[in-house]
Amino acid sequence: MTKKKVLVTGGAGFIGGNFVQYMINNYPQYEIYNVDLLTYAGDLMKHHNVENYENYHFIKADIADRDKIMPLFEKEKFDYVVHFAAESHVDRSIADPEIFVRTNVLGTQVLLDAAKQINVLKFVHVSTDEVYGELDFDPTTFFTEETPLQPNSPYSASKAASDFLVRAYHETYGMPVNITRCSNNYGPFHFPEKLIPLTISRVLNNQKVPVYGDGKNIRDWLHVIDHCAAIDLVLHEGVDGNVYNIGGHNERTNLEVVRTIISALGKSESLIEFVEDRLGHDKRYAIDPTKLEKLGWKPTYTFETGIEQTIQWYLDNKDWWEQIISGEYQTYFQKHYSFN
Template sequence: MTRKKVLVTGGAGFIGGNFVQYMVNKYPDYDIYNLDLLTYAGELAKHKSIEDKENYHFIQADIADMAVINKLFSKTGFDYVVHFAAESHVDRSITDPGVFVRTNVLGTQVLLDAAKAAGITKFLHVSTDEVYGELDFDPETFFTEETPIQPNSPYSASKAASDLLVRAYHETYGMPVNITRCSNNYGPYHFPEKLIPLTISRVVNDQKVPVYGDGKNIRDWLHVWDHCSALDLVLHQGVSGQVYNVGGHNERTNLDVVKTIIRTLGKSEDLIEFVTDRLGHDKRYAIDPTKLEALGWMPQYSFETGIAQTIQWYQENEDWWRPLLKRV
């Protein structure tokens, strides 16, 4: 039987890195190719446990480099592409939008062209609920796959543009694609500029924890391992051309998240420091994942169990995250 070849872009990052490990371990008969440029948020130390496995392969490359990407596709003959690679930090997009457009839009277009020429089985584009804009605080309102796209930051605008390119390649060329849009992820190997790992690292070090505005912005939290299982399902069973929302049923205010971490680590809430709110800071994200659940997926982690596991992981793996603090 011919071995399936799966290209995972951005596999040295947080979600992509967890997905690479998930796929390498679950599918020993698949060859998993991790393509990453290794920018500031990408690192390979997380893959020490799989780097010697026969079905794991690493490629350092820029997804926006057309010549390199075309050569890679023609040489390797991928069956699947799972596309994570993206600039993803909202604050950085506010100060330097151009980098986000190049990677997130042009890079996606380069990959789509190469995948189209190669006749791949499935192109799975991993996006974000931020492309929908924001919700109000009405607990009965949710993002669905039919919610209009209304991005509010340069980051989410660049992701929305890439989503629309993927859709267009399906509609125009008949390319087999899926788009997933997830809520906020958390879990092991999360780069420490993001809210949860930043808070953990600050609290462990008895440093002030910055909270934007009044801390009442709400996010729907999804454990990264639940996200990986959802992507696996969509990759193999998703209906071509369809969008699937991935949510964790775990809405919390940012302030609640910070207080939970402080309480779990046995520290004082005096560490909380309210700071000037982020420009264009969306009020609330919340996903209705009914369409995905109809395929047979359900999240396995409540926020309580997931955040406890995550905090414990960071306590046990300081040698991984402490060197990264200088990049934040």
């Protein structure tokens, strides 16, 4: 296999960080470039084991900074771009939509311009199932690649806008692109404000676990390593211009997820505290991944095996998440959930 230069944007974040590790482990002949601004959810601790590798390169940069991004592409002549970098937390988008538009829309457009300038071999845009809006509770209904986009939060609206930009660059300029839309990810290095790591960390500290509304909102859970394998397949085998949905067929209510974690850690469900529901809280997400499965992908984790592995990872890596949940993050948590 020929040597390629792969740019991973947002490679200090949760999914992007796992993808950087995945690519280094599976493609040692590739040059992996990690571009990240290192905002609140990004850290380089997860890459301490590869930071001295000759084929790993970190560049701190804002993807919306055209004066930095365009020269970088001209200099390095990347073959592949895998674009994770995004503001991704719905609650934060409700509080401050503008930064989501800047990063998710304008940042994507800058990357597309830079990729077009050097004729990249493939631009993979990592999106979300949230762009489809919500499903009802009918277990026979699923999002497919043909489902109309109906985003319901500033976050998902900004991701839908970036999806449309990527599609337009393919249709207008012939750029070789793919868009992937995944269900909720979980696994190692998940930032502690998201449901699963938040629950694990608070249960371990015998703190109340906030559950929005009645806890009956349903999500389809996908282990991050299964997601990385799917993106790898799309990068190398995806048909140009196509969208691929990535889902794990692991639907659970939020309350079921919280109860599973509490039970696994041997704690009491008295730690659950129902809080005022999130604005515009989508009822259910569920993905039909048939198209990607026909390309050759299958998830390897069930929710049962994946959540067990994830809980154990958080038990084994307290140093990582304990330093994150101190300081500024505590202020954010109190603001959004109104208790400590």
